[in-house]
Amino acid sequence: MSAKQNPTPRPDILRPHRAGDIESFPGGKVIYLSPSPLPTKSAPLDFNQAIGEVNDAYLDFGGSLPTPFTWQFTLGIPFIGFLMLVFVIPMLGGGLMWITGKDIALFYVGIAGLFNEVFAQAVVFSTLVLLLALVIKAHYHFKFREAVPTRFHRQRREVAFAPGDGKQPIIVPWESVAAWVTEAQGMTQYGVQRQYGLGIGFIEPETGQQHFLELSQPGMPLALGLWEAVRAYMEYEVNTREELQDPHGLHRPGDPPYEGVHTFHNARSRLHRRYREGDIGLFTVTMWYLWHILDLWTIPFHLAEWEISTIQKAGQKTLPASLDQWSQPLPEEQWAKPSAEITRLSAEVRQRHAKQPNRPITAIFAEVYAEEARLSN
Numbered sequence: 001m002s003a004k005q006n007p008t009p010r011p012d013i014l015r016p017h018r019a020g021d022i023e024s025f026p027g028g029k030v031i032y033l034s035p036s037p038l039p040t041k042s043a044p045l046d047f048n049q050a051i052g053e054v055n056d057a058y059l060d061f062g063g064s065l066p067t068p069f070t071w072q073f074t075l076g077i078p079f080i081g082f083l084m085l086v087f088v089i090p091m092l093g094g095g096l097m098w099i100t101g102k103d104i105a106l107f108y109v110g111i112a113g114l115f116n117e118v119f120a121q122a123v124v125f126s127t128l129v130l131l132l133a134l135v136i137k138a139h140y141h142f143k144f145r146e147a148v149p150t151r152f153h154r155q156r157r158e159v160a161f162a163p164g165d166g167k168q169p170i171i172v173p174w175e176s177v178a179a180w181v182t183e184a185q186g187m188t189q190y191g192v193q194r195q196y197g198l199g200i201g202f203i204e205p206e207t208g209q210q211h212f213l214e215l216s217q218p219g220m221p222l223a224l225g226l227w228e229a230v231r232a233y234m235e236y237e238v239n240t241r242e243e244l245q246d247p248h249g250l251h252r253p254g255d256p257p258y259e260g261v262h263t264f265h266n267a268r269s270r271l272h273r274r275y276r277e278g279d280i281g282l283f284t285v286t287m288w289y290l291w292h293i294l295d296l297w298t299i300p301f302h303l304a305e306w307e308i309s310t311i312q313k314a315g316q317k318t319l320p321a322s323l324d325q326w327s328q329p330l331p332e333e334q335w336a337k338p339s340a341e342i343t344r345l346s347a348e349v350r351q352r353h354a355k356q357p358n359r360p361i362t363a364i365f366a367e368v369y370a371e372e373a374r375l376s377n
Contacts, residue, residue: 010199010212010214011023011030011032011178011180011199011201012210013178013201013203013210014203014208014210017032017035017178017180018032018035018036018365018369019032019033019034019035019036019037019038019365019369020032020038020361020362020363020364020365020366020368020369022362025184027184027185028182028183028184028185028195029182029183030180030181030182031180031181031182031183031362032178032179032180033179033180033181033224033227033231034175034177034178034179034180034227034231035175035176035177035178036175036341036342036345037174037175037177037179037227037231037234037342038342038345038346038349038365038368039228039231039232039235039346039349039350039353040224040227040228040231040361041228041349041350041353041357041361042221042224042225042227042228042361043225043228044225044228044229044231044232044233044237044238044243044244045222045225045226045228045229045244045245046225046226046229046241046244046245047217047218047222047225047226048067048215048217048218048222048226049064049065049067049245049259050062050064050215050226051064051229051230051241051244051245052064052065052149053149053241054233054239054240054241054244056155056239056329057153057154057155057327057328057329057330058151058152058153058154058155058327059151059152059154059230059233059234060149060150060151060152061149061150061151061152061200061213061230062147062148062149062150062213064144064147064149065144065258065308065311066140066141066144066304066307066308066311067258067259067304068259068260068263068264068300068301068303068304069259069300070137070140070304071137071299071300071301071303071304071307072295072296072300073133074130074133074134074136074137074300075130075133075295075296075299075300075303076294076295076296076300077129077133078126078127078129078130078133079126079294079295079296080294080295081122081125081126081129082122082123082125082126083294085118085121085122085125085126086115086118086119086122087115089114089118090110090111090112090113090114090115090118091111093110093111093113093114094106094107094108094109094110094111094114095107095110096110097109097110098110141307141310141311144311145311145314148162148318148319149318149319150162150200150213151319151323151327152174152230152233152234153326153327154174154233154234154235154236155329155330155334155335155336156326156330156335156336157173157174157175157234157336157337157338158171158172158173158174158326158336159171159172159173159174159177159202160319160323160326160327161202161211161213162319162320162323163204163211168320168322169319169320169322169323170202170204170205170211171326172202172203172205174234175338175339175342176203177200177201177202178199178200178201178202178203179198179199179200179201179227180198180199180201181196181197181198181199181217181220181223181224181227182195182196182197182198182199182223183195183196183220184196195216196216196217196218196219196220196222196223197214197215197216197217197223198214198215198217198223198226198227199212199213199214199215200212200213200214200227201213229244235338235346241257249270250263250266250267250270251263251266252266258304258305258308259301259304260301260302260304260305260308261298261301261302261305263301264292264298264301268288271284271285271288272285345368345369345372348368348371349361349364349365349368352364352367352368
C-alpha cells in the first residue's frame with residue numbers, strides 16, 4: 001500500500017497578503033506572518049540552526065552548519081530499533097509465556113528462543129535502516145555545501161537574496177518580504193502524518209518573478225520561533241546567534257561557534273549543577289544519561305565536528321562579492337527606520353497580547369488590522 005500525502009501548496013505572493021491571513025487547502029492551511037512583519041510573541045528560537053552568521057549589521061539565513069542532532073537521529077534510530085528487536089521483544093514474549101503457562105521456566109525459554117530467532121533479522125534490518133539513514137545524511141551534507149544564505153541587513157532594513165545561475169542578487173525592503181508557516185496532514189499506511197514548515201518569499205522588482213525559501217520544521221511552535229528569530233533580530237530585539245540558538249547557555253567563552261563535543265560536556269556540567277541546586281531531580285538526570293547512551297554518547301558530536309570540518313575545508317558557497325559593500329555596517333545616523341505603520345501596529349499587537357496572552361496571535365493580527373481599517377475610513 002503506497003503512502004498518500006497531500007502536497008503542500010506554494011502560495012502566490014503576488015496576491016496581496018498581510019500578517020494574520022489564513023488560507024486553507026485540502027489537508028492543511030497557510031498562515032501569513034508578513035509582509036509588514038508583526039511580533040508573533042513566540043520565543044525567538046532557531047532549533048535546527050538554519051541561521052548562520054549573525055553580527056551587528058546582518059544575519060545570514062541558511063548556509064548554516066550540521067548539528068549533532070542529525071547524527072543522533074541517523075545513528076540512534078537504527079541502534080534503538082536493534083535493541084528493541086533483540087531485547088524488548090524477547091522479554092515481552094517470555095513474559096507472555098510465563099503468564100499463560102504459569103511457569104517461570106517458560107520465561108527464560110521464551111527469551112532465549114525469541115532472541116535466537118530475531119537476532120540475525122535484527123542485524124539485517126538495522127543495517128539496512130542505517131544505510132538508508134546514511135544516504136539521506138549524505139544528501140543533506142551536500143546541500144549544506146551548496147546552500148547560499150539569504151542576508152537580512154537590519155541597518156538598511158533590506159534583504160538580499162541570491163537566485164543562483166549567475167544572476168545578480170535581488171535586494172528588497174524588509175517590510176515587503178512575505179513569510180508564512182504551513183501546517184499540513186495526510187493519511188499514510190501508518191496513520192496521520194503531519195508536516196510543518198516556514199516559507200519566505202521575495203518578488204524580483206524588475207521582472208515580478210517570485211523566489212522562495214522553504215524549510216521543514218518539527219512543529220508549528222518551532223516554525224513560528226524561527227521566523228520570530230529573524231523578525232526580532234531585524235527589530236533589534238535580539239543581537240547574537242547565541243540568543244537564538246543557545247537559550248540554555250551551552251556555549252562558553254572560547255568555544256567554537258557550532259555544536260560539538262564541547263556542547264555535550266557543557267550540557268552535562270549544567271545538568272549536574274542544576275541537580276546540586278535542586279532545580280531538577282534524579283529522574284531527569286537518569287533520563288538524560290539514558291537518552292545519550294541510547295544515541296551513542298559523544299559519537300554523534302564527534303561526527304558533527306568531523307562533518308563541519310569537511311564542509312569548511314571544501315568551502316561553503318557564499319553570497320556574491322557584489323554584495324560586499326552592501327553588507328558593510330552603516331553609521332548609526334544612516335540606519336533605516338521602521339515605517340510608522342509597522343511601529344504602530346506592533347505596539348498594538350503587544351498591548352493586546354499582554355491583555356489576552358492565550359488568544360491566538362492570528363486573531364490579534366486580524367483585530368488590529370480591522371481596527372486600523374475602521375480608523376482610516
